Amino acid sequence: MNETASTSETEVTLLKSALRGLACKCPRCGQGKLYAGFLTLAPACEHCSLDYAFIDSGDGPAIFIIMLAGAIVVGCALVVEVKYQPPYWLHAVLWLPLILATTLLPLRAMKSLLIALQFHHKAAPGRLVDRAK
Numbered sequence: 001m002n003e004t005a006s007t008s009e010t011e012v013t014l015l016k017s018a019l020r021g022l023a024c025k026c027p028r029c030g031q032g033k034l035y036a037g038f039l040t041l042a043p044a045c046e047h048c049s050l051d052y053a054f055i056d057s058g059d060g061p062a063i064f065i066i067m068l069a070g071a072i073v074v075g076c077a078l079v080v081e082v083k084y085q086p087p088y089w090l091h092a093v094l095w096l097p098l099i100l101a102t103t104l105l106p107l108r109a110m111k112s113l114l115i116a117l118q119f120h121h122k123a124a125p126g127r128l129v130d131r132a133k
């Protein structure tokens with residue numbers, strides 16, 4: 001009952017939450033900046049004062065990025081090796097910048113996306129339910 005009354009203005013769709021995440025904006029208002037540095041979070045939203053202390057993205061963003069970047073770089077290296085068989089120094093010249101580009105560039109947005117999804121789904125550490133009540 002109370003849930004349906006509050007859905008019209010305050011509830012945000014999953015797509016909107018994801019877009020706020022990809023834009024590195026506050027997961028609640030979508031206006032304030034999420035980061036104070038490259039990957040350092042601001043203490044709170046400058047627009048709606050949401051305290052970012054609840055955020056715990058852990059290793060999730062890095063794992064996603066490693067999996068995606070690994071598939072892209074290894075796939076490209078295999079194709080180039082099979083087709084052209086270049087010397088090893090050329091592999092290093094080709095793939096080191098690609099590794100940096102595929103890991104560092106999307107890391108900020110991926111971390112922010114996971115934070116936005118954590119906020120959207122109200123994810124929190126597990127707690128035991130008291131069933132005696």
Ligand SMILES: [Zn+2]
Nearest residue numbers: 026029045048
């Ligand atoms: Zn905010």
